Amino acid sequence: MSTLHAYVPRAGAGGMAPPSTAWKVARQRSVTFRHGMGALFCLVLGVALSVQCTVINRNYNFVETQIAVMFLASQCYCYSSIVLIMMGQKLLAPLPFVCAEVYCVLYYNMLGMGESHTKLTDQLGAMILSVFILANYVLDIGLILVISAGRRCHLALLGLLSVYLLYAVRGASKNSMDIGLVGQRMTPPSEFPRCPFPIDLFSYHSMIPVGWGNFLAGSRPCTSVPQFSSFVAPQQLTVSCPTTVTLQTDLGHFDGRFRPGKPSWTMPAKEFAPHPSGRNLTINTSAAWFEVTCGSSVNYHVQHVPKPEVVDWARRFPYPPAAPNVLFFMIDSLSRLHFMRRLQRTAAVLSRIHTEGAAELFQFFRYVSVGDDTKDNLPCFVNGYYNHSSYTVENRAELRKERYWWVEYKQRHGFATIYQNDICEDDLLYWMDGPGRHLDHNFVEWSCHPEYHHDGVWSNFVGPYAMFRHCIAGREVHQYQLDHLQQAWTNYHKENVGRAAYVAFEEGHEGSGEVVGYLDPDMAKFMQWMWDEGHLSDTVVVFVGDHGLHMGPLYGTRVGMLEHKLPVLHMLVPKPLLQRFPELRETLLYNQQLVASHWDLYATLRHFAFYPDTPDRGEPGFPKGPPWAKSLLNRLPRHRGCAELRIAFCNCVCGQHWDDYVADINRCGTFEDATDPLPGAPVLEGTD
Numbered sequence: 001m002s003t004l005h006a007y008v009p010r011a012g013a014g015g016m017a018p019p020s021t022a023w024k025v026a027r028q029r030s031v032t033f034r035h036g037m038g039a040l041f042c043l044v045l046g047v048a049l050s051v052q053c054t055v056i057n058r059n060y061n062f063v064e065t066q067i068a069v070m071f072l073a074s075q076c077y078c079y080s081s082i083v084l085i086m087m088g089q090k091l092l093a094p095l096p097f098v099c100a101e102v103y104c105v106l107y108y109n110m111l112g113m114g115e116s117h118t119k120l121t122d123q124l125g126a127m128i129l130s131v132f133i134l135a136n137y138v139l140d141i142g143l144i145l146v147i148s149a150g151r152r153c154h155l156a157l158l159g160l161l162s163v164y165l166l167y168a169v170r171g172a173s174k175n176s177m178d179i180g181l182v183g184q185r186m187t188p189p190s191e192f193p194r195c196p197f198p199i200d201l202f203s204y205h206s207m208i209p210v211g212w213g214n215f216l217a218g219s220r221p222c223t224s225v226p227q228f229s230s231f232v233a234p235q236q237l238t239v240s241c242p243t244t245v246t247l248q249t250d251l252g253h254f255d256g257r258f259r260p261g262k263p264s265w266t267m268p269a270k271e272f273a274p275h276p277s278g279r280n281l282t283i284n285t286s287a288a289w290f291e292v293t294c295g296s297s298v299n300y301h302v303q304h305v306p307k308p309e310v311v312d313w314a315r316r317f318p319y320p321p322a323a324p325n326v327l328f329f330m331i332d333s334l335s336r337l338h339f340m341r342r343l344q345r346t347a348a349v350l351s352r353i354h355t356e357g358a359a360e361l362f363q364f365f366r367y368v369s370v371g372d373d374t375k376d377n378l379p380c381f382v383n384g385y386y387n388h389s390s391y392t393v394e395n396r397a398e399l400r401k402e403r404y405w406w407v408e409y410k411q412r413h414g415f416a417t418i419y420q421n422d423i424c425e426d427d428l429l430y431w432m433d434g435p436g437r438h439l440d441h442n443f444v445e446w447s448c449h450p451e452y453h454h455d456g457v458w459s460n461f462v463g464p465y466a467m468f469r470h471c472i473a474g475r476e477v478h479q480y481q482l483d484h485l486q487q488a489w490t491n492y493h494k495e496n497v498g499r500a501a502y503v504a505f506e507e508g509h510e511g512s513g514e515v516v517g518y519l520d521p522d523m524a525k526f527m528q529w530m531w532d533e534g535h536l537s538d539t540v541v542v543f544v545g546d547h548g549l550h551m552g553p554l555y556g557t558r559v560g561m562l563e564h565k566l567p568v569l570h571m572l573v574p575k576p577l578l579q580r581f582p583e584l585r586e587t588l589l590y591n592q593q594l595v596a597s598h599w600d601l602y603a604t605l606r607h608f609a610f611y612p613d614t615p616d617r618g619e620p621g622f623p624k625g626p627p628w629a630k631s632l633l634n635r636l637p638r639h640r641g642c643a644e645l646r647i648a649f650c651n652c653v654c655g656q657h658w659d660d661y662v663a664d665i666n667r668c669g670t671f672e673d674a675t676d677p678l679p680g681a682p683v684l685e686g687t688d
Helices: 018-057 062-086 094-111 124-149 150-173 308-314 337-344 342-357 376-384 393-399 406-413 427-431 450-456 479-496 513-534 558-564 577-579 582-591 598-608 657-664
Strands: 231-232 236-239 244-249 270-274 282-284 291-293 297-302 327-329 357-365 416-420 440-444 497-506 538-543 571-574
Touching: 150 577, 236 291, 244 282, 297 479, 327 513, 327 598, 337 342, 337 513, 342 357, 342 513, 342 571, 357 577, 357 582, 376 427, 376 598, 406 416, 406 497, 416 479, 440 479, 450 558, 479 497, 479 513, 513 538, 571 577, 571 582, 577 582
Parallel strands: 327 497, 327 538, 416 440, 416 497
Antiparallel strands: 231 236, 236 282, 244 270, 244 291, 291 297, 357 571, 538 571
């Protein structure tokens, strides 16, 4: 049997190259061309990212230019890596990546964008921006590799990229500056010539998927801790522990200090032997917060214990009271838009309550902050006081009078007053020059737990400003607050005692913008509980931010600075109250679109205690509040600007100052920079 052999010509004189060799050359040229096209696409993408901050917002300010330079630099490093790959130097390809990371960390810290980013030890902003750049690297290299792999994979990746871009743009469009809840929108700026701030800006933050801002650390859950103890009845704890149980109470004391360095347990620990028969141990305690230890496991508990003197005081006043209960939530550094981005479950519950429940939702689109940070804004809506060095010692003495808004509810209606904070510092004492008087429950020192307080040394990684979940003994910090609040609301409701509560959360005060989202599921459950238990039929619920986010890379953009000046203000008002006073609903709807400030909210909270009368008819000698503060329960003047609102130049959000403010971001807000006289001068009311 003969064997047939194929003829293969040899390369040589007068011969032609083998077909396989020609095919390899052609294929190599094709791959090189595709690599080159991929590199060109990468560079174009880099240029596009470099100019997006400036072109979309039509504003070339210093900070946005620096961001653009960083994106362009990252793309240059990416391009260098691609060139190395094309040259066959695959081992050297990661080197530009490392250089880019170091460059971004150092450059961002030198830029000093936002708050506390001037030190190299504070890496929050650098890490966030590095994450975005790293993701950009992965996208670019992925495109190049897929281009080399084949057309089908290339088209598949482009399809996935298109889907993401559509999703991101859709998310940004759903959270544009003028969109609100329950189908409501902000009216055009042209209707308010005294304060026509821009609303047509592109919201970068809304394009970032939930969890991307801090996925390196922020998504990690609280450490799992065995829950061997629980309440079986008020002030009665059951413990399942085979060894000796230790009970520690009375954590921390301020002793006149703003923030204690190392709070400690002030009472000696109590030890309980295990039950002889092996059954659960029962411990009776009236401590408001305490720690239980079983071996190496620790459980932390808070509980609300009603005070007999509070109930006795309430018995002097008629029930039900003429004023509604007030539940005031202050979420630090939360803008109206960021409420919609990261508290979506809570927003959904509020919307359902509005349409189906016992309260109506009012959202104030042009609610503006007064100053740059908490110390400037919080006093304004707590006691009508502006904490500024321009006030003289005599003025401060006058403003130290007891003018907290909850005093009206305590003195006129016998309410139980509750103050909660999840940060181990006495804000009322430090920022308002006086203790929070007329408070029945000052629930603050529980947050001085060493695991959370960290000896008063806070950073982006430990303490209440950390960029990941805030935890104590395996539970999120806000869960302790909501547990205590739910118990307090239930306990005093059973005793027919009215309630006025101020509850502050710090989850929003960190640069990634993600941590406040961890509050969302529990807040939604709490509001659903308030609805199910019927409490919303006689309770005004307020959600407010002292200001918007003022740190992180997005704060440096124009839309970021605008959001910083537009904190959230949502208000649930009981429908029975609105049905009793129909004009109140019309007034609140009218005021939703008007410019209002923290001082107006302070006047509103006091007004609810008198409504339909006004606070000016209250007890003689009680301070009336700032003369420029206007209650939202009355129609606001339509033409108000920063001069009428007593807001200094660098904190003014209105149109006549906005361009100057953006161009001079470093100009600071002393009262001497204000566009109006010092407080106390005649006020220009404007006309309707």
